[in-house]
Amino acid sequence: MIEFRSVSKKYGSNVVLDEVSFNIEKGETFVIIGLSGAGKTTILRHIAGFINPDSGEVLVDDIRMNGAGSGVRIRLRKKMGFLFQSGALINWLSVRENVALPLVEHKLGSMDEINRIVDEKLNLLQLGDAGDKMPSEISGGMKKRVGLARAIVRNPDIILYDEPTSGLDPVMSARINELILKMQEKLDVTSVVVTHDMESAYYIADRIAMLYNGKIIECGTPEQIRASDDPVVKQFIEGRITGPIEG
Amino acid sequence: MERYKLNRFYSLFTDTGERITHQLKFTGFTLILIFKTFLTLRFVFAKRGEIVKQMYISGVKSMPVCTIVALFGGMILALHTGVELAKFGQQELVPTLMINIMNKEMGSFLTSIIITAFSGAAMAAELGTMKVSEEIDALEMMSINPVAYLVMPRVVSMMIMLPTLSIYTIILGVAGGGIISYFQLGITTEAYYHKVFQSIWLKDMYVGLLKSFVFGLMISSISCANGLKAEGGALGVGQATRVSVVSSYLLVLIMGYFITALFYGGFL
Numbered sequence: 001m002i003e004f005r006s007v008s009k010k011y012g013s014n015v016v017l018d019e020v021s022f023n024i025e026k027g028e029t030f031v032i033i034g035l036s037g038a039g040k041t042t043i044l045r046h047i048a049g050f051i052n053p054d055s056g057e058v059l060v061d062d063i064r065m066n067g068a069g070s071g072v073r074i075r076l077r078k079k080m081g082f083l084f085q086s087g088a089l090i091n092w093l094s095v096r097e098n099v100a101l102p103l104v105e106h107k108l109g110s111m112d113e114i115n116r117i118v119d120e121k122l123n124l125l126q127l128g129d130a131g132d133k134m135p136s137e138i139s140g141g142m143k144k145r146v147g148l149a150r151a152i153v154r155n156p157d158i159i160l161y162d163e164p165t166s167g168l169d170p171v172m173s174a175r176i177n178e179l180i181l182k183m184q185e186k187l188d189v190t191s192v193v194v195t196h197d198m199e200s201a202y203y204i205a206d207r208i209a210m211l212y213n214g215k216i217i218e219c220g221t222p223e224q225i226r227a228s229d230d231p232v233v234k235q236f237i238e239g240r241i242t243g244p245i246e247g
Numbered sequence: 248m249e250r251y252k253l254n255r256f257y258s259l260f261t262d263t264g265e266r267i268t269h270q271l272k273f274t275g276f277t278l279i280l281i282f283k284t285f286l287t288l289r290f291v292f293a294k295r296g297e298i299v300k301q302m303y304i305s306g307v308k309s310m311p312v313c314t315i316v317a318l319f320g321g322m323i324l325a326l327h328t329g330v331e332l333a334k335f336g337q338q339e340l341v342p343t344l345m346i347n348i349m350n351k352e353m354g355s356f357l358t359s360i361i362i363t364a365f366s367g368a369a370m371a372a373e374l375g376t377m378k379v380s381e382e383i384d385a386l387e388m389m390s391i392n393p394v395a396y397l398v399m400p401r402v403v404s405m406m407i408m409l410p411t412l413s414i415y416t417i418i419l420g421v422a423g424g425g426i427i428s429y430f431q432l433g434i435t436t437e438a439y440y441h442k443v444f445q446s447i448w449l450k451d452m453y454v455g456l457l458k459s460f461v462f463g464l465m466i467s468s469i470s471c472a473n474g475l476k477a478e479g480g481a482l483g484v485g486q487a488t489r490v491s492v493v494s495s496y497l498l499v500l501i502m503g504y505f506i507t508a509l510f511y512g513g514f515l
Contacts, residue, residue, distance in 0.1 A: 077390050102390070
């Protein structure tokens with residue numbers, strides 16, 4: 001479904017991705033963990049086609065995303081939903097209008113149909129009462145849920161989650177984790193989740209990959225990651241101060 | 248010491264080069280944005296609601312400021328010229344001067360200055376904030392063209408509202424001149440407006456409106472381009488806003504000169 005082939009990316013002299021390769025199967029929940037600034041979001045942005053790698057290939061559904069024309073990118077993006085870290089809600093639109101935006105802009109049905117789909121997604125995310133509120137009137141957790149409702153409103157095949165639980169209280173984090181699992185069960189989507197919340201990663205992941213110094217240093221099931229002998233992975237998942245991780 | 252001087256010279260050279268390259272890239276980005284905006288004009292009808300909303304924001308809301316600036320601008324202009332001309336007994340030329348100056352130059356110029364500060368800065372800040380908070384990326388992710396959704400309605404609304412507000416500014420500026428002429432220069436209201444209507448030239452009017460139209464396109468495009476290029480959080484948004492205002496002012500002056508030269512400098 002998604003494949004990275006020897007992808008490298010530099011910002012100035014800072015190497016963010018160094019010959020990164022991995023493959024994500026259809027219906028899989030693939031979690032990428034790593035330090036802040038390690039390049040996790042850069043991987044998501046490559047998949048979404050916002051940036052191109054300096055070298056290597058990014059394939060989505062066997063189609064090369066990097067270097068593709070805008071038509072191909074738009075077609076591939078129609079299969080994807082993206083939950084941004086801040087929710088990225090349009091400020092002057094209400095919650096309901098935000099969720100309906102992709103359907104309204106692409107005229108995907110009559111207003112009655114659109115309203116029905118929007119209600120269904122809002123209820124799925126327990127946002128039934130918040131439809132008329134503005135983004136400035138809702139909490140961070142609600143913004144993320146609205147962002148998620150908008151991401152799934154077109155029933156995408158792939159959902160990209162950028163730090164879905166960051167800045168949330170434990171109850172809200174658990175709720176978001178449940179929702180991610182529910183998405184996979186109900187909609188059979190492929191999920192790519194970027195996080196440094198290990199509890200969340202163990203709970204939702206089919207596979208976890210650890211990104212460090214631009215490379216995937218470990219990739220496996222949550223059990224394999226827990227049992228990893230790699231000192232960097234051990235230090236990171238145990239959250240220890242001392243160890244090989246610099247800075 | 249020699250090496251230090253050489254390094255400073257070298258860094259000055261590379262910094263200047265980088266700035267020029269950055270400016271050229273940004274100019275290219277703005278020109279491409281204008282081109283893309285014209286390509287999305289086919290969505291004008293579909294986006295009519297947003298265009299009307301932007302016309303209200305950039306036009307109607309700035310009318311109180313325009314009223315004060317135009318009225319007092321006209322009064323200042325009439326006072327300065329009237330007092331000087333009165334020394335030679337030529338104060339009856341004030342109405343002619345007022346309508347000519349307002350029509351040819353000051354109407355579009357004053358309005359552009361107000362609109363740049365009022366709406367251009369707001370556009371750059373709004374789009375800049377959207378850029379740094381990933382809202383533009385979110386639009387792209389939904390396969391919504393940000394140019395058609397955000398830029399085109401703003402550009403079209405400003406291209407309509409700037410000429411409209413220019414006419415409003417001209418009327419109020421001339422009216423301001425009328426007040427001074429009546430109270431300070433002893434010209435009756437009837438005589439003032441009779442002379443004003445006698446001195447309206449079609450060429451002055453269409454050149455003035457053309458300027459407003461071009462300024463509207465320039466200010467909105469520059470503001471949107473700066474907003475879309477913003478990066479680095481609140482600092483980046485502030486910088487984008489500042490650059491958009493300064494660039495708009497400079498280009499209004501430069502383009503104003505060239506349009507004047509084109510129509511009054513013997514070219515046309």
